[in-house]
Amino acid sequence: MDGSEAVKVDLDYSQIPFYRRRWFVGLSVLCFMPAALVIALTGDVYLKSKGRVYRLPNSPFNHLVLFACVMIIIGTVHAAIG
Secondary structure, eight states, X not given: OOSOSOEEOSOOGGGSOGGGBHHHHHHHXXXXXXXXXXXXXXXXXXXXXXXXXXXXXXXXXXXXXXXXHHHHHHHHHHHHHO
16 A cells, blocks of 8 residues: 555544544535634544445645645735735
8 A cells, every 4th residue: 555545444434533534524624614624634534435434644645635725825815916
């Protein structure tokens, strides 16, 4: 494994706090970027696929969240100026 793949974990999805789930982090990027950054940078983010729970690798996911936040900030500044 090269570190860029999700890792299967032996947890029940109901044991994972809602704010550590992939859908919540994605929603946070759209609604409140600082929360998404704090969540992604301070711990693991999990997803459920085909009945199995996976932990997303930190580095690529953190880069994705950070990139999305930067792009939204650039778009907001550009719209405010233009």
